[in-house]
Amino acid sequence: MEPSPKFWNIIASRYSKQAITDEAAYQKKLKVTQEYFKPDMEVLEFGCGTGSTAIIHAPFVKHIRAIDFSAKMIDIVKAKLGQNNISNITFEQNTIEAISIKNESYDVVMGHSILHLLKDKEAVIARVYKLLKPGGFFVSSTVCVGNTTGLFKYIAPCIKYIGLPWLTVFTSEELIESISSHGFSIDYQWCPDNGRVAFIIGKKPE
Numbered sequence: 739m740e741p742s743p744k745f746w747n748i749i750a751s752r753y754s755k756q757a758i759t760d761e762a763a764y765q766k767k768l769k770v771t772q773e774y775f776k777p778d779m780e781v782l783e784f785g786c787g788t789g790s791t792a793i794i795h796a797p798f799v800k801h802i803r804a805i806d807f808s809a810k811m812i813d814i815v816k817a818k819l820g821q822n823n824i825s826n827i828t829f830e831q832n833t834i835e836a837i838s839i840k841n842e843s844y845d846v847v848m849g850h851s852i853l854h855l856l857k858d859k860e861a862v863i864a865r866v867y868k869l870l871k872p873g874g875f876f877v878s879s880t881v882c883v884g885n886t887t888g889l890f891k892y893i894a895p896c897i898k899y900i901g902l903p904w905l906t907v908f909t910s911e912e913l914i915e916s917i918s919s920h921g922f923s924i925d926y927q928w929c930p931d932n933g934r935v936a937f938i939i940g941k942k943p944e
């Protein structure tokens with residue numbers, strides 16, 4: 739069984755209208771990320787959803803290539819782009835596993851609310867490391883179901899069998915350990931939402 743875009747295609751329109759759960763935390767993550775940006779930077783975002791974060795960051799960098807495996811999410815992004823008059827983002831339906839990109843192409847790779855949805859997050863983190871230039875940054879914000887106290891963390895791995903997204907359970911500590919184990923040094927870490935979310939910036943050595 740593989741993660742499928744079916745669920746995301748169904749909810750794309752509703753997702754694009756949803757309010758952000760914790761606006762203050764979102765604004766802080768945007769601000770911290772922008773402190774890492776420079777106007778000449780090339781950025782890749784995977785699992786970009788309806789593109790809101792890429793659109794906000796676009797004025798701070800040279801170019802953002804944003805990808806998502808849901809065709810419906812990408813359709814919504816493209817409609818938004820038309821309204822925003824932004825020329826330095828390209829959106830495409832693709833996955834970080836399959837996309838063809840030369841190693842050491844990017845200054846920053848972003849993956850928000852996506853690492854817990856992957857079948858093999860270790861392979862993806864390893865790919866991100868390769869795609870980054872030396873000294874580049876991996877910026878991620880991830881739901882860490884392992885940090886929650888309820889019963890959901892025991893049910894989470896099974897929800898894929900009833901048409902819901904693939905969901906992998908890990909704690910923020912396990913995620914930090916995993917990102918470090920691929921060669922990144924942890925440049926920034928913050929766990930908002932009572933520790934349920936891990937915002938991590940890993941740096942690839944120079």
Ligand SMILES: C[S@@+](CC[C@H](N)C(=O)[O-])C[C@H]1O[C@@H](n2cnc3c(N)ncnc32)[C@H](O)[C@@H]1O
Pocket residue numbers: 741742743746784785786787788791806807808811832833834849850851852855856857
């Ligand atoms: C929770 S949304 C997050 C969207 C956006 N990054 C954000 O923070 O709002 C997850 C997104 O990842 C995409 N996605 C989920 N699993 C994926 C996978 N295995 N490969 C590629 N994209 C995936 C979905 O289509 C969806 O747009």
